[in-house]
Amino acid sequence: MNFLLSFWRSTVGTKVVVAVTGLFLFAFTLFHMIGNLQVFTGPGDMDAYGAFLHKPEVLWGGRALVSTSILLHIVGTVKLVKTTAAARPQGYRKWTAQASTFYSRTMKFTGPLVLVYFVVHLLNLTTGAEPGHIALHPNYLQTDGVPKAFENLTALLGNPLWAAFYIVANLALGFHLWHGAYSMCKTLGLSGHRQLRLARIIASLLTATVVGGNIAITTACVLHLV
Amino acid sequence: MRLTLHIWRQKGRSDKGGFETHQVDNVSEHMSFLEMLDVLNEGLESQGKEPVAFEHDCREGICGSCGFVINGRAHGPMTRTTVCQLHMRSFKDGDDLTLEPWRAKAFPILRDLIVDRSAFDRIVQAGGFVSTNTGSAPEANSVPVRRDCADKSMDAAACIGCGACVAMCPNASASLFTAAKLAHLNLLPQGEPERLIRSEKMVLQMDIEGFGHCTNHGDCEVVCPKGISVTTIAQMNRNYVQATLLSSPREGDSTE
Ligand code: FES
Numbered sequence: 001m002n003f004l005l006s007f008w009r010s011t012v013g014t015k016v017v018v019a020v021t022g023l024f025l026f027a028f029t030l031f032h033m034i035g036n037l038q039v040f041t042g043p044g045d046m047d048a049y050g051a052f053l054h055k056p057e058v059l060w061g062g063r064a065l066v067s068t069s070i071l072l073h074i075v076g077t078v079k080l081v082k083t084t085a086a087a088r089p090q091g092y093r094k095w096t097a098q099a100s101t102f103y104s105r106t107m108k109f110t111g112p113l114v115l116v117y118f119v120v121h122l123l124n125l126t127t128g129a130e131p132g133h134i135a136l137h138p139n140y141l142q143t144d145g146v147p148k149a150f151e152n153l154t155a156l157l158g159n160p161l162w163a164a165f166y167i168v169a170n171l172a173l174g175f176h177l178w179h180g181a182y183s184m185c186k187t188l189g190l191s192g193h194r195q196l197r198l199a200r201i202i203a204s205l206l207t208a209t210v211v212g213g214n215i216a217i218t219t220a221c222v223l224h225l226v
Numbered sequence: 227m228r229l230t231l232h233i234w235r236q237k238g239r240s241d242k243g244g245f246e247t248h249q250v251d252n253v254s255e256h257m258s259f260l261e262m263l264d265v266l267n268e269g270l271e272s273q274g275k276e277p278v279a280f281e282h283d284c285r286e287g288i289c290g291s292c293g294f295v296i297n298g299r300a301h302g303p304m305t306r307t308t309v310c311q312l313h314m315r316s317f318k319d320g321d322d323l324t325l326e327p328w329r330a331k332a333f334p335i336l337r338d339l340i341v342d343r344s345a346f347d348r349i350v351q352a353g354g355f356v357s358t359n360t361g362s363a364p365e366a367n368s369v370p371v372r373r374d375c376a377d378k379s380m381d382a383a384a385c386i387g388c389g390a391c392v393a394m395c396p397n398a399s400a401s402l403f404t405a406a407k408l409a410h411l412n413l414l415p416q417g418e419p420e421r422l423i424r425s426e427k428m429v430l431q432m433d434i435e436g437f438g439h440c441t442n443h444g445d446c447e448v449v450c451p452k453g454i455s456v457t458t459i460a461q462m463n464r465n466y467v468q469a470t471l472l473s474s475p476r477e478g479d480s481t482e
Contacts, residue, residue, distance in 0.1 A: 007470045011439035012429050012463055080439045087331050087398035087438035093232075093245065094324045096298030100396055100443030107441065183442040189464030191457040 019184035050149030157221030290386030352431035353424035382409035391446035397438030
């Protein structure tokens, strides 16, 4: 256990933890988006999918994995951000970015935005099914603890204000994923120039897929196309 | 040409410091940046004022002593160039330049543009060496080195430890420096026996010194006068993970 502790204490070790959990969470957003594409094939598929996700083992296994990852991802990042804030107590009067990008420098801001998105998203479409029925939703419907996934989603995103929120939130998610995906390849030790160029392409494609898919779903709902 | 310089002046570690503005006239485009500062200092001295302190030694771009931030970029506008090798032809008449020392907690300012970079020395002391038995020099070529390893190791060994990577990094991270020193030795057969313990110790020392962490911005690589690649950082991470998580009790630790 000692070696795990000293691994975690080092900046490189913490970075690796943030990268691995980030990789998992990226995969989660990707599969989440793919699952939701079933909104285009109709209420039958979507609701069956929702019911499958509500099988206790899938539900609690998934929740445990996702919440552990998010927790480690955040705790690690906060630790690193603190170290780094202390590393340059006095900033430059003039500093010109050479290679860093808007995306790479705003990770610590897009991160909290994604967290807000995540929490609101839970209040929108998940907590309504729990005892107590706290839901940030126009009209949350469920039968025997299994939410009516299709109706809940289309009702929520049919509201233009909520649709706008989801689109903005997805752009923040996209900025975060784009630098995150590329950055974690380097953190996890990918070092060849050709490999890294490939990693950048794959990161861009996957990010575009996640964000594009989510925005397509939102747009379809707000325009009442589904 | 005539230049306006806004220079950071600080009397010592504990002084608060601040910017001072000076004009320099008759700057020739053939002067190096440091020669231009020499001219400024002569003028200051003749007026009985304190000259601007800056570090320099070889003035050939090989010792790594010189370096400060010119208009927001470490070592100024030329790629792969230290300030001592930067010439005034890179600027034009009437330019307004801001000169600041490297800013990092691990690099305390000693005076004006001079910072204390001994944190780098301590990182190297932590593991940047190869333990060998003393005696007569070994036969040349007795240890074959793969060509690509030799090339990469030499590329990393070009690091002169000037500190520009730390200065430019938005996180004030010393990852590029540490990774270069590691790659230099880790890639060679002579460095292989201590590769893991070296990686572990140097990363640890880098943290102890209070540098930030790497978020893969890549600003360091651009301003490095020796063109050290950020890919060395990924190698460092890989070796560190292997050292701390994947290797069982390290028998071969000859440094213990
Ligand atoms: S003075 Fe030696 S590198 Fe500039």
